[in-house]
Amino acid sequence: MADDQPRTLSSTQPAWRRVLPIVIAIGLMAFVLARVDWPSFTARLLVVRYPAFLAFMAVFVVALLSADTLATVYVYRRTIKGLAFRDFWIVRGASYLPSMLNHHVGQAWITYFVARAYGVDLRRMVGATLLVYASWGGCVLALACVAVLAAGLPAGWLALPLGAGFGYLILLGVKPARLAKGRVLGPLFDAGIQGHLVAMAMRAPHLLVLFLGTWLPFWFFGVEIPLVTALVYVPVIMVAVTLPITPQGFGTRDALAAAFFQSFVVASSDDQRLAALAAATATTAVALVGIEAIIGLALLRRASRLLPH
Incomplete structure (x- = not known):
């Protein structure tokens, strides 16, 4: 069965590139944890109702998997x-294992796996995956518009991303033959503007589940972040943890939460507020990794049966 598994991008990377995200994660975690009040950190961990928290995280991961699949x-x-x-x-759940390196390794694994399992030209599958990314980016942009308006921020903040988005839609409408006929970019132009908008609508439940699953875990640790604030800052965390900076967003999530949400922790000092946030982000990350690892291991063998033998 080992020969049936597609290789991930990490297998062709030099060792330093595979190690660097881990080093960055350790550095970010050390930076965050060096500033916390450890008795407060421990106290936050002890007051959490873990059966409810873990049940929430399990439901979140399964709902996220299902919405992403849809x-x-x-x-x-x-x-x-x-x-x-x-x-x-099944394939998406199995991809949680390579995704532990980072989100994009998991997407590359899915693209290769599906192309091989269904006998599709890999270049066309890469194009289809680019359409997945485009629909995700469109949804994040729409959420950013809502956040800026809800927070009363200057509309000028949206000029660059909206300009890029409209520029992309114009390109789809013009449909340059040299790009549209290519096997990689062809699926984007085949979908057209309407196909992109429908793909965004289909992606919206996934975005909503991910937003709730990023925001609500803080409440289990007594960090009550208002909805308007969450609309502004949670999408930044959602995007940042998918970047190939650290595995599973370790350190990245913690550093951003410390920067964004200190004022919503009820405590008498900054180090105690940081302790509450660090307890929330670290525990959430560990729970996510554990649940996703269980799902990935459970589904990997079943996914391998889809491959041609």
Whole structure:
């Protein structure tokens, strides 16, 4: 079975590139934890109702997996006719293992795996995955617009991202032949503006689940972040933890939470406020890794059965 597993991008990377994200994660965690009040950190850990917290995290991960599958299957069916929701749900769950390196390694694993399992040109599958990214980016941009308006921030903040978004839509409408006929970019132009908008609508439940799953865990640790504030800052965390900076967003999530949410912790000093935030982000990250590892291990063998033998 080992020979049936597609190689991840990390297998071709030099050692220093594989080690660097871990070093950065350790550095960021050390920077955050060096400033916390340890008795307060321990106290926050002790007051959490772990059965409720872990149940919430498990439901969140399964809901996220299902919403992600729903949106991605819609896009991939343009390239793979008849792709079953159940089959891709299994593949997406199995991809949680390579995704532990970072989100994009997991996406590359899915792209290669699905292309091989269904006999699709890899370049077309890369294009389909780019459409997945485009729909995700469009949803994040829409959420950013809502956040800026809700927070009463200057509309000028949206000039650059909205300009880029409209520029992309114009490019889709113009449909330059040299780009549209390419196997990699072809799926983007085949979908067109309407296809992108529908893909964004299908992606919206995934974005909502991810937003709630990033925001609400803080409340289990007594950090009550208002909705308007969450709309502004949580999307930044959502995007940042997917970047290939650290594995699973370790350190990145913690540093951003410390920068954004200190004022919403009820405590008498900064180090105690940082302790509450560090307890929330570290525990959430550990829970996510544990649950996703269990799902990934449980589904990897079942996913391998989809490969041609």
